[in-house]
Amino acid sequence: MAVFVMPFYFYYISPHPREIKRFGVTYMTMNNPFYEVINNELLKEIESRGDQLIVRDPLLNFTKQKEQIEQFIAMKVDGIFVNPVDSKALEPTLKKAKEAGIPVIAIDVPLSDSTSLVSTIVSDNYDAGVQCARHIMTHYDSGTIALLKHSAVQSASDRIRGFKDTIASDSRFRIVNEAECLGQLEIAMPQTQQMLQETPDVTIIMALNDPSALGAKAALKTLDRDDVRIYGVDGTPEMKTLIGQDPSISGTVAQSPYVIGQTAIRSMYDYLERKPVAKDIVIEVEMIDEKTISRFSKGGWQ
Template structure:
């Protein structure tokens, strides 16, 4: 009996020793285990494949690392976007990627400042926030240059033009495009007599909003011969409206984005003149890299600008029209 008791005690001591070693090694190992980085991404709308492509590039890197990405779609509703950011704060994300519904909205700015106070890094992508103190990093296309390219092509094609401008007033990126367009026209001698913006139509950057508005405008007597859409979704809606009306005169239509739909229309629709190609793939890759630099407190450029280029009826055959670039 005494020998059996000694044996059990010896086994207990060995078990306790092994357990102690295991706990000690676990203590050493756990700090080396990387924690999961959490990223929250909210885009003004996912009813535009442009933002879906940006998010896919971000998702690729997150999945490779085994981290967490929360993707949200406020559907052009700034109040909903604020709620999404509040949810990101509650989830204790490391980085928020935002494509703002309204870059000038005070409530949105206040909610983002709350996120910053919680130690969350902020990246604005594709369109900016008016308050430059919010974002840790801004990743956008060269929107001013996009407007310049459209204006330069218009000037080259037409010494005079009566223009319908399709805009999205809440997007600061679109305002930059218009500024580049306007400044380039104004650089022309006697531009006031040669180039007239007859009307501006708010489209929210949506095809289904654009189509009935453009159709209504051109169904009336108008001298307009040019449509400048500051995004491709609006340009596609405008082209559909013109096709429905079957006007017996040409209307030159311009867009900005370089979407697959607009590129195909450059090949097939005589009214489609040009679009400025952005690269949501590059925007997404740069956003993904910046997320991890900020998450690990590494330095990142405050402003990252991605180049753009012009696609026209004449050069479209040199590019892939099946998707985004």
């Protein structure tokens, strides 16, 4: 009689299974494709490790962003990424995260007080403004300039400051009007219309980012103005497509949401693994105009 012996299988179960890490991120607004790209880079790396990302959008409302960070703290997340609505007012809330042992990394926008941050990862925003001003100074004989700003956010104010500091050295150019637009196309459009009605001699518009530059472009169309040249900052696919095709768009300074996102998530994991992390990481930017556009993909970000 045959005897069948059932095989025994031994499985090793680790006494210390890896715990899933949870991260929170709050952007000033998701109404900007730049932040969508950064978020995708965070999500891609986090999910590849089996971890989770909780995404919040305060809709440019500081109070909502403050509440979102406090919710992350209450959830005891493993790390927080913040793209500040207000560069000055958020420190007391971030201090609570630090006291709770939760690392915080600022992305794209620095804070005035970085005491509670592990790291800040931004483009060279001051140089973006400098590059726009230098392009104007070398491509035009003279001009009257209007500015589209977002003063509550340091990255945007750094761009305008770099622009102002540089253009002030050339008496051929004058800034004659300024308006706040929160970096939003739908706000930049009426603000540009109003500035051009107040100062119709404007020939150049310096916008803090590409969405506001596109809002300025829409305003020019409604006013039937073809004598104004526009500069932006971002290097969005929409803006790059217009360079060399639309005479009103003179240029944009390219920053890379891919690099910002990849650097941010790498820095967070490095910190959690007790590896050294730089306190301030500044990523170079580059001017895109009709001469250099061929080096860039028009269909995507750089």
